[in-house]
Amino acid sequence: FHVPVPVQQAHNMRSTPARMATEGTNESGLKKLTISSGDASAEVFTLGGCVTSFKVKDYDYLFVRPDAMMDGSKPISGGLPHCFPQFGPGVIQQHGFGRNLEWEVVGSTDDSVSLKLSDNEETMAMWPHPFECVYKVALDGTTLQTELAVTNTGSEDFDFQAALHSYFRCSDINKVTISSPKLDGASYLNKMKDPPATETFSGTKMTISEEVDQVFKGVTGDVSINDAGNSRVLVVSNTEGWADTVIWNPYGNEGMGADNFVCVESAQVGGEKLAAGKTWTGKMKLLPA
Numbered sequence: 620f621h622v623p624v625p626v627q628q629a630h631n632m633r634s635t636p637a638r639m640a641t642e643g644t645n646e647s648g649l650k651k652l653t654i655s656s657g658d659a660s661a662e663v664f665t666l667g668g669c670v671t672s673f674k675v676k677d678y679d680y681l682f683v684r685p686d687a688m689m690d691g692s693k694p695i696s697g698g699l700p701h702c703f704p705q706f707g708p709g710v711i712q713q714h715g716f717g718r719n720l721e722w723e724v725v726g727s728t729d730d731s732v733s734l735k736l737s738d739n740e741e742t743m744a745m746w747p748h749p750f751e752c753v754y755k756v757a758l759d760g761t762t763l764q765t766e767l768a769v770t771n772t773g774s775e776d777f778d779f780q781a782a783l784h785s786y787f788r789c790s791d792i793n794k795v796t797i798s799s800p801k802l803d804g805a806s807y808l809n810k811m812k813d814p815p816a817t818e819t820f821s822g823t824k825m826t827i828s829e830e831v832d833q834v835f836k837g838v839t840g841d842v843s844i845n846d847a848g849n850s851r852v853l854v855v856s857n858t859e860g861w862a863d864t865v866i867w868n869p870y871g872n873e874g875m876g877a878d879n880f881v882c883v884e885s886a887q888v889g890g891e892k893l894a895a896g897k898t899w900t901g902k903m904k905l906l907p908a
């Protein structure tokens with residue numbers, strides 16, 4: 620039988636609004652959502668499902684390049700862009716199409732947003748595979764959590780690559796040290812060589828004093844970015860799926876703002892085979908230390 624809800628309680632239930640991300644647009648009309656939790660906040664554009672800002676007490680750990688187009692004419696060069704379903708040069712455009720397309724908002728709270736990208740006529744023309752990507756971005760205290768789930772919704776296997784082409788702010792690229800115990804002895808593709816060459820890294824720390832574009836196979840887990848110029852450390856913590864790390868900085872390129880960012884990318888460049896109906900998940904957290 621039905622127990623009536625007391626009037627006051629019913630009133631309280633009605634008056635508790637569902638807390639959701641704040642929706643807005645930038646000056647060019649691109650849609651963005653803002654989430655917050657205590658001292659932390661983040662901004663996510665639906666174009667490319669791109670997180671463009673992650674602030675803790677007004678310091679933004681992410682960087683958007685000064686030459687980034689924020690009007691939809693190009694994918695956003697900054698924040699955490701998606702490279703999907705291809706990372707490097709290959710059969711489709713460099714970095715794939717995930718960062719060029721509009722992602723659908725499928726859920727939000729005041730501290731999280733879920734976005735979805737799935738196949739359509741345009742993607743099938745470029746890459747003939749049915750898929751669904753669901754990307755959840757959430758704040759947990761001062762940690763930014765991201766989770767990308769890629770599902771093969773078709774009936775045949777496919778191979779894909781993915782990456783978060785993450786742009787991190789720094790006070791001065793010359794004062795940055797990137798470290799990971801997995802760097803020592805890691806083999807990497809040095810894309811600055813012509814043709815690109817496989818080399819071996821020695822030591823656990825890397826500094827940057829020239830243009831770098833290096834793909835480290837098997838470097839995952841925690842990768843720290845230490846900025847001695849402002850005494851900040853950010854840990855990029857890859858806890859699932861992301862198997863590789865890419866380091867990119869166009870050293871000396873003022874137009875791109877190269878002095879003030881380093882890309883430390885969570886990647887899966889090996890070409891994951893995904894069987895029909897299966898899901899691959901990549902989890903990456905940003906932990907300001």
Ligand SMILES: O=P(O)(O)OC[C@H]1O[C@@H](O)[C@H](O)[C@@H](O)[C@@H]1O
Nearest residue numbers: 695696697700714784810832867
């Ligand atoms: O696509 P974006 O964000 O403008 O980044 C471009 C850069 O991305 C790097 O991964 C490439 O190796 C560079 O060659 C390229 O310039």
